[in-house]
Amino acid sequence: MAKTSGVVEVSNLHRTEVFMSHRNARLTVFGRRLLVERIRSGRPVAHVAAEMGVSRPTAHKWMRRWRAEGEMGLEDRSSRPHTTPHRTRPDIEDRVCTLRQTRKLGPARIGPILALPASTVHRILTRHGLHRLAWLDRPTAQPIRRYERSRPGEMVHVDIKKLGNIPDGGGHKVLDRRQATDNKQATTSARKSGKPPIGYSYIHSAVDDHSRLAYSEILTDERQHTAISFWRRAQAFFASHGITVERVLTDNGSCYKSKLFTQALTAAGIAHKRIRPYRPQTNGKVERFNRTLLDEWAYLRPYASNDERTAALDTFLHNYNHHRSHTALGGKPPISRVNNAPGQYTRRFISWTVKITR
Template sequence: MARLRHLDRATGQVIRRYEHDKPGDLVHVDIKKLGNIPDGGGHRVLGRQAGKNNRTRTPGKRLDRYGNSHVGSSYLHNAVDDHSRLAYSEILPDEKKETAVAFWNRAQNFFHTNGIHVKRVLTDNGACYKSFLWRDILTQAGITHKRTRPYRPQTNGKVERFNRTLLAEWAYARPYRTEAERRAALPAWLHTYNHHRGHTALGGHPPASRVTNLSGQYTHHRHPR
């Protein structure tokens, strides 16, 4: 019998893994929402009460209708090349269409700089990806837009897997004491992921091994809290 992780939970059918032949044939794009860390650390590190106290003391906090303090969320916009698994990621303040399009312009430039000509982009059915603005920016670049089937997130599995790795090895990897500290750690982690971290699907080699002229440079797009 097939292992559960190899099955589509909705249909019970075996998921057929695929890989495009060349870098740029398909780039997976997705957004992951992530709660900000209050100054001094959050409940994952210090426990619920201490985390609550830190949220209360963090500048710029907001209160919900029950009087609870919140320090807001960030949105990880991610793009992963299907063939090489080369990844580009930014921490942005929202998932609006204008933000998604601006991210894609920078992501496309990142791939282009590294010799990858993007032909297709795969996203889910989020509102920003269904907008005319998103459609037009891809059309102008000669890029075909494909969307996943509703309720089938595994169709965009490579970026979903990247999301899980990003959370485990960066976002929750160590006891960050501030959101700024966590954000500052992203560029180095992403460089390691692209250049040094072995990938099982690549025979233990990093994504850089499949991109012949990878520059080695990564620019983190900073936004104020």
């Protein structure tokens, strides 16, 4: 019976090994305690080691640790050596980091300069967090400090994206240049006198820092009164999702530097923050959202007119907020971080999918 019981315990141990954090360990913390208990009961070390699938030196090692440290001696510990005598000298590591930050060179080019293998250079850059240029600020080459607010509404990023209008019948992305020019002239001529040619649209966007919930509108300009009106509608949108906005972060555009815009925020109990000049990374969440707008809405497919593209914005926003997986949110949509009422997911996503695949 004892032998049968031992087999059951070993099989239980094998099932727990799936969840071990140390991939080279034959025993979990539970298995080490079991090994110690069996040896303390008077059984031979060699027999217990064979049952547990480890060698006798390993069994003696865990017994020594248990006698010296108690239960703490059976916990996992780092495999990193106490000393590394062959590690690259600190002054050489500093030179590697300097070349990376000042000249943006990779391991294959830094290696010959310092007479080091490219693999060694890569390990040095990884150790100092410099192995990916995307993680570095381009002007200063310093590692980018990423942050995320702890609750919805604590900060909302606001920005404007300028986008060229599409003439009726399509532009150069649909037709050849000559036909696109004719469409542009025809659309301009059809307008009332005194109005500018095709011109531009201005996409005003607001993105919540914590949830990434986004709100956008296509407007005709980027003046202060337009920006103020947009924000009031954006604030109502966030309020409808139970989000109370505390701060608004913008760049240093003329509409955001106006006193009227700041006063409109202050009157609503919202603090207005502006980024440091020439540091758009600070407002990076809405800047990244602008890129998503271009890739997944503005340039997703050829539009036959500006009105057709404008009409597709609402569908994109619904898909973005309610269904599109977001890598920064663990593959979940922004609405998953918002305390919203039931029924937030509608059938509009199905029609959006069908429209793309056709």
